[in-house]
Amino acid sequence: MSHHIVEFKDVCFRYPDGTEALHNLSFRIIHGESVGIIGANGSGKSTLLLHMNGYLMPTGGTVNIGDLHLTRKTRREIRKKVGIVFQNPDDQLFMPTVYDDVAFGPQNLGMDEEDVQKRVRAALDLVNCYDLINKPPHHLSNGQKSAVAIAAVMAMEPDILAMDEPAANLDPKSRRLLINLLKTFEHSKIIASHDLDLIFDVCKRCIIIREGTVAADGPSQDILTNKILLEENNLELPLSLQRR
Amino acid sequence: MAFDSQYYNVGYLDRLSYQDTFVHRLDPRTKLITTLLFLFTVISFSKYEVAALFPFLLFPAIFLTVGEIPPGFILKKVLLVSPFAIFIGIFNPLLDHGQVAILPGLTLPAGWLSFASILLKFFLTVSMALLLIATTSFPTICHALRRLGLPSIFVSQLLFLYRYIFVLGEEVMRIVRARDMRSYGRKGTEIKVFVRIAGVLFLRTVERAERIYFAMLARGYEGDMPVSKKYHLTTSDLAFALSVIVCLFIFRCYPVTQIIGNFFRGIFS
Numbered sequence: 230m231s232h233h234i235v236e237f238k239d240v241c242f243r244y245p246d247g248t249e250a251l252h253n254l255s256f257r258i259i260h261g262e263s264v265g266i267i268g269a270n271g272s273g274k275s276t277l278l279l280h281m282n283g284y285l286m287p288t289g290g291t292v293n294i295g296d297l298h299l300t301r302k303t304r305r306e307i308r309k310k311v312g313i314v315f316q317n318p319d320d321q322l323f324m325p326t327v328y329d330d331v332a333f334g335p336q337n338l339g340m341d342e343e344d345v346q347k348r349v350r351a352a353l354d355l356v357n358c359y360d361l362i363n364k365p366p367h368h369l370s371n372g373q374k375s376a377v378a379i380a381a382v383m384a385m386e387p388d389i390l391a392m393d394e395p396a397a398n399l400d401p402k403s404r405r406l407l408i409n410l411l412k413t414f415e416h417s418k419i420i421a422s423h424d425l426d427l428i429f430d431v432c433k434r435c436i437i438i439r440e441g442t443v444a445a446d447g448p449s450q451d452i453l454t455n456k457i458l459l460e461e462n463n464l465e466l467p468l469s470l471q472r473r
Numbered sequence: 474m475a476f477d478s479q480y481y482n483v484g485y486l487d488r489l490s491y492q493d494t495f496v497h498r499l500d501p502r503t504k505l506i507t508t509l510l511f512l513f514t515v516i517s518f519s520k521y522e523v524a525a526l527f528p529f530l531l532f533p534a535i536f537l538t539v540g541e542i543p544p545g546f547i548l549k550k551v552l553l554v555s556p557f558a559i560f561i562g563i564f565n566p567l568l569d570h571g572q573v574a575i576l577p578g579l580t581l582p583a584g585w586l587s588f589a590s591i592l593l594k595f596f597l598t599v600s601m602a603l604l605l606i607a608t609t610s611f612p613t614i615c616h617a618l619r620r621l622g623l624p625s626i627f628v629s630q631l632l633f634l635y636r637y638i639f640v641l642g643e644e645v646m647r648i649v650r651a652r653d654m655r656s657y658g659r660k661g662t663e664i665k666v667f668v669r670i671a672g673v674l675f676l677r678t679v680e681r682a683e684r685i686y687f688a689m690l691a692r693g694y695e696g697d698m699p700v701s702k703k704y705h706l707t708t709s710d711l712a713f714a715l716s717v718i719v720c721l722f723i724f725r726c727y728p729v730t731q732i733i734g735n736f737f738r739g740i741f742s
Contacts, residue, residue: 284687305693313691320684325612325636334692336699365612367639368488385692 233260233388233417234295235281235311241289242276242441250276252441253290258434263411263418265428265449268438269463274393274421275316277438281391281419282311294389309338312387316394318374322366327358327377330366334385352384353377356410372403379410389417396424425467429453437462477649480642486550486603487639489542490610496540500710501609501617507717508605514721515597520587521573524730529597531720536604547607551599558595562588611635629698637681644677645670 235258242251250273258264266274279285280292283304292299294307315321324330331352335345353359356376366374375395382390395411396404404427411418411431422428428435428449435452437445439462445452452458453467465471490497496504515529537544566584573583606614612632619628648670723729 279687282691284690308691308693315684315688317684319640320681321688323633323636323685323688325615325632329612333689333694333699337693337695363491365487365491365610366636368491381692 233310234258234293235389235417235419236293237277237280237290238293239290240280240287240292242280242285243288250441251280251287254438254442255290256436256443256446258417258419261415261417262434263420263432265432265435266419266421266438267423267425267428267435267462267464268444272438272462273441274438276441278313278391278393278419278421281389282308282313309385310387311389311391312382312385314379314382314390314392314395316397318371318378319366321378321381322374325365326362327353327364327366327369328362330377331381331384334381338385348384348386352380355383356380357406371398372400372406375399375403375407376410379407387416389419390414391419391421393421394423395420396422396427423464425453425459425464426469429467429469437464477646480646483642484639485546486607487611489546489607492541492608494540494608495709496536496608499713500706501613502620503706503710503714504605504609505614505617505621507714508601510718510721511601512598514725515594517725518590518594520590521583523586523589523593525724525728526590526593526597528724528729532717533597533600533604536601536608540604540608542604542607547600547603550603551596554599555592555595558592562591565591625698632698640681641674641678645674648673 237257238255240251240254241249243249254273254277266277268274276285280287280299281294283299283301286299286301294310297303297307297310299307322330324333328349331349332345335348340348349362350359353362356379358373358376358380361369361373361377366377369377375398379395396407399407404424408427408430411420418431420428420432432449435445435447435449436443437452437458444462445455445458454470456466459465511529511532515526518525533547536542537547565588566582569582569584569587571583572580573586574580609617612635615628615631615635618631619625652666652670
């Protein structure tokens with residue numbers, strides 16, 4: 230299936246203040262792959278994710294999502310294909326109740342009320358949060374907020390799921406639940422994180438970004454066990470691989 | 474800490490509105506309309522009317538008991554805003570020296586009577602508005618307004634206000650705490666510090682607004698907030714609205730207090 234491909238070709242991006250965030254960045258992710266994006270603070274991970282559905286447009290090079298070439302005209306289509314989960318769930322859950330928030334996407338797709346309800350139910354069941362349906366987001370714990378934020382994106386039924394630090398602010402049990410949940414998704418997944426154990430668990434492939442360009446790209450098994458490479462990039466071995 | 478307790482107070486009112494009682498379950502539209510009718514009826518009485526207002530206390534009393542709202546909480550809130558009403562009416566006894574006959578043989582100074590009327594009207598209207606908020610969650614009030622024809626842009630402003638007032642409140646709380654921890658016993662409340670905090674908050678808010686807007690775009694936002702049609706008028710809504718309207722009408726048009734008074738006088742004499 231060619232339509233779940235994510236392809237970055239020589240992408241450059243410069244913020245209006247002159248900071249060069251991405252520089253000749255290229256990679257290609259095929260259908261169903263789960264890829265971890267890792268790198269030091271400020272290496273360009275978040276900027277990269279913001280390109281995935283056209284919030285930022287590359288200043289050089291091209292981004293292709295499936296058969297679509299990212300332009301201002303196609304980005305509305307692309308946003309239906311790529312669901313992005315942000316680092317801070319408070320930014321993502323902007324509606325006053327959980328139901329309204331999860332329903333926001335499907336309602337914008339122009340679905341009728343009954344289908345919207347089905348989608349909301351399915352999405353909340355997926356993350357085991359159906360009981361929270363009538364709660365306002367400010368009554369939820371951080372773990373519940375993250376789960377609902379994922380449900381809100383899943384309700385759009387995206388082909389590709391992109392996440393920025395999904396496990397930040399989660400307690401160990403919520404984090405474990407999230408990892409198990411992510412493993413059940415068959416979407417193409419792109420996860421940017423400093424949580425190397427999470428990446429090691431969920432992603433088969435791993436890309437290291439350094440100063441806006443790809444520093445290494447390969448199976449997680451190779452990259453996350455390469456101590457020298459990781460330390461060059463302000464990272465360290467995943468805790469589960471460290472011997473004490 | 475003053476800010477903390479104020480913040481939690483608002484949060485408490487909000488939590489009350491998510492209870493599940495008969496009053497909470499009523500359709501928000503009925504509650505909104507009946508409350509508005511109640512307010513207008515109370516305000517419509519003449520400025521020397523006191524006795525006829527007493528029956529209206531029944532409405533807040535019923536909302537309090539059926540809605541399981543702690544009366545002390547509402548009373549405290551009403552007292553908090555009462556200075557406004559007191560200052561509006563306080564000069565009436567000094568300026569208005571007329572006499573009003575309320576019963577044959579009993580006249581009272583008009584100034585005091587109108588002052589009492591203002592206070593009573595104030596108490597009725599403010600407590601009822603508070604009770605509406607305490608028994609109806611804010612989003613459902615917004616949905617009611619939308620269904621009653623308020624333009625979508627105003628409703629989305631209200632919804633965002635509600636959603637982010639708590640996020641912003643927590644942000645302020647964190648900043649205030651951080652300031653207190655490092656002002657080492659000094660008050661640290663100089664205007665200079667305050668201005669800087671306000672500036673930081675403003676910048677953070679702008680950045681957050683940008684991220685929220687992106688989250689909305691990512692989920693297909695195209696300039697119009699979707700309306701959900703979850704609420705349906707039921708028979709209990711209609712019964713409730715009808716009985717409220719009938720009661721309001723009776724209380725407005727007939728001197729109920731006097732009738733009850735005459736009734737008891739009839740029994741005891």
